[in-house]
Amino acid sequence: MSSAPEAGPLLGLVLFALAAAAALLTRLGGLGLGREVLVAALRAVVQLTLVSLVIVAVLRNAGLTTAFVVGMIVVAAVTAGRRITGSARRGTGWALLPIVAGVVPVMGLLAATTLVPSRAVAILPIAGIFIGGAMTATALTGRRALDELETRRGEYEGGLALGLMPRDAALEVCRSAAAFALVPVLDQTRTVGLVTLPGAFVGVLLGGADPIEAGTTQLLVLIGLLAIEAVAVLITLELIATGRLTRSGPGAG
Structure with a gap:
């Protein structure tokens, strides 16, 4: 059995909840980084998805x-x-x-x-x-x-x-x-x-x-x-x- 999280709706929901919580906390705390947190999280999802698709060919x-x-x-x-x-x-x-x-x-x-x-x-x-x-x-x-x-x-x-x-x-x-x-x-x-x-x-x-x-x-x-x-x-x-x-x-x- 794989020890990695299974890709699917549940993973997406958890990732969204964590990113939203981080953005909300930084905004409520007056750090001014709420948007940057969300953008960074979205970029990570897109970039790692693309890398996962091409990494086999790269290797x-x-x-x-x-x-x-x-x-x-x-x-x-x-x-x-x-x-x-x-x-x-x-x-x-x-x-x-x-x-x-x-x-x-x-x-x-x-x-x-x-x-x-x-x-x-x-x-x-x-x-x-x-x-x-x-x-x-x-x-x-x-x-x-x-x-x-x-x-x-x-x-x-x-x-x-x-x-x-x-x-x-x-x-x-x-x-x-x-x-x-x-x-x-x-x-x-x-x-x-x-x-x-x-x-x-x-x-x-x-x-x-x-x-x-x-x-x-x-x-x-x-x-x-x-x-x-x-x-x-x-x-x-x-x-x-x-x-x-x-x-x-x-x-x-």
Whole structure:
């Protein structure tokens, strides 16, 4: 008997109820994200439905697998760039750099050491987890760093008055805030197995592997994410400090 929820009217009803509850709670709480919650839920349904329909063909073809991974990276860069600068066109190019710089070396290491089999069914899910982590770290770092530079503008200008270069003055202001982007992955790594059983661990178990294999896979994912997100945070911070990633609109710069 399958352990996955059965697709059907009941699943649709439960998903709708959960999304509606989340949207209502955020609206009643004054968070102003009710519409975004509903849109995100709808997009998830549509996107995962489409992916489910094409994933078999993707996994059977190395070229399609590569194109799929490249597509994930591009979407991640667009999302992070828009979150940081307020404009996908303005931010995507620079947001691509920390994501690629974090993900490619780690995936290359895992492939070169054959710790991850060179099969699409093994590479694709891990690449997706890594790309998602890099996207989140990039977006959080960029937003927090730019927020700090705006709210602590006086400290930044004070640093310039003391003779600091613009990059160094910006780093003094926003470095500590940017470090918070690593908190989610640090907490997840610290509490793995105690608070949560992450997706890679559960997925490998459901695929028929033994708990040791599932544990080693999850360790690769978690420690890999630490390295990837550290790279993404540092590169994004550098892009902010050197003025390459800035917000569009009146408050930019």
